[in-house]
Amino acid sequence: MTQRNASVEIIQQQLTAFARRARATAARIHPELSLVSYTLLAHLDDQQGCRATDLAAHYFLDKSTVSRQIAALEKLGFVERRVDPDDHRVQVLHPTPAGAAVLSNAMTSRRQAFHERLGDWDDADLARFASYLLRYNAAQELKG
Amino acid sequence: MTQRNASVEIIQQQLTAFARRARATAARIHPELSLVSYTLLAHLDDQQGCRATDLAAHYFLDKSTVSRQIAALEKLGFVERRVDPDDHRVQVLHPTPAGAAVLSNAMTSRRQAFHERLGDWDDADLARFASYLLRYNAAQELKG
DNA sequence: CAATTCACGTTGTACTATACAACTACTTCC
DNA sequence: GGAAGTAGTTGTATAGTACAACGTGAATTG
Numbered sequence: 165m166t167q168r169n170a171s172v173e174i175i176q177q178q179l180t181a182f183a184r185r186a187r188a189t190a191a192r193i194h195p196e197l198s199l200v201s202y203t204l205l206a207h208l209d210d211q212q213g214c215r216a217t218d219l220a221a222h223y224f225l226d227k228s229t230v231s232r233q234i235a236a237l238e239k240l241g242f243v244e245r246r247v248d249p250d251d252h253r254v255q256v257l258h259p260t261p262a263g264a265a266v267l268s269n270a271m272t273s274r275r276q277a278f279h280e281r282l283g284d285w286d287d288a289d290l291a292r293f294a295s296y297l298l299r300y301n302a303a304q305e306l307k308g
Numbered sequence: 309m310t311q312r313n314a315s316v317e318i319i320q321q322q323l324t325a326f327a328r329r330a331r332a333t334a335a336r337i338h339p340e341l342s343l344v345s346y347t348l349l350a351h352l353d354d355q356q357g358c359r360a361t362d363l364a365a366h367y368f369l370d371k372s373t374v375s376r377q378i379a380a381l382e383k384l385g386f387v388e389r390r391v392d393p394d395d396h397r398v399q400v401l402h403p404t405p406a407g408a409a410v411l412s413n414a415m416t417s418r419r420q421a422f423h424e425r426l427g428d429w430d431d432a433d434l435a436r437f438a439s440y441l442l443r444y445n446a447a448q449e450l451k452g
Numbered sequence: 453c454a455a456t457t458c459a460c461g462t463t464g465t466a467c468t469a470t471a472c473a474a475c476t477a478c479t480t481c482c
Numbered sequence: 483g484g485a486a487g488t489a490g491t492t493g494t495a496t497a498g499t500a501c502a503a504c505g506t507g508a509a510t511t512g
Contacts, residue, residue: 171434176422178441183330253460253507278320281447290315296437297322303425397478397489
């Protein structure tokens with residue numbers, strides 16, 4: 165096997181191993197917010213509100229999945245809906261203050277966990293790792 | 309925000325994005341074998357047979373989860389059990405020829421998909437990316 | 453402008469992956 | 483030989499997901 169093939173094989177295995185653990189890890193570091201809820205809520209926060217359809221498109225989820233996730237977040241009081249006055253079909257979603265607070269805690273826990281795991285990396289390696297992941301995912305999105 | 313924090317943030321986001329898509333991607337590249345089935349079967353193949361408990365420990369899964377996954381793979385005719393003659397509690401698991409065949413197809417598809425995504429990377433970057441992922445996951449396993 | 457088509461979201465249904473707890477069957481150790 | 487431990491299964495519950503059918507409102511078009 166060439167060096168190149170060996171590298172690809174390792175990347176594949178390691179990304180797969182990571183993916184398998186991600187949900188469980190998320191549950192451990194912020195039990196109050198699942199990986200998906202966290203992701204959706206973070207997107208709402210980041211975008212200053214958006215539509216369910218946008219979330220579905222962005223995360224390759226079915227609109228019914230998003231609908232249920234949002235319903236759950238709403239039931240927990242973390243998200244609120246505001247009907248778009250220009251188009252009554254549309255509900256613009258926003259984190260509530262409680263949602264923003266729980267998100268902020270989760271982000272802090274996540275950030276801390278990642279900083280711990282990456283604590284002994286030097287800055288140049290971190291920057292390079294970050295750029296590789298960006299590049300990898302960007303390619304995914306185009307071809308996916 | 310420091311450069312270092314920015315890198316950690318990106319790593320976190322990108323790994324999370326990857327994880328979210330991994331199952332769906334696996335389903336697309338090899339519909340006949342889910343991400344988990346694939347992983348377990350690959351492990352059996354790689355280890356030349358092992359016990360359910362070993363799989364559970366290795367992948368941080370509950371033994372009941374492994375039990376059901378293996379039952380499903382057995383039902384599909386991809387795995388067989390051989391009671392360990394030295395310890396009748398133990399079932400040593402092996403891929404069947406059919407299991408090895410389907411695994412081999414799935415591995416080929418995966419490999420191809422990864423090679424495509426990584427096609428325009430140069431060898432040095434690939435090798436470095438692989439080493440970063442190894443390092444990241446190794447740290448996870450110790451602290452996990 | 454009325455009728456058709458389209459877009460947004462919800463609900464019914466089904467399935468997969470997962471965990472925890474209770475259980476059975478076997479082994480080991482005192 | 484009985485107590486304690488280990489391997490695996492089964493019952494039960496939950497999360498996340500998809501697809502299909504639907505309701506409702508918007509846009510287009512003949």
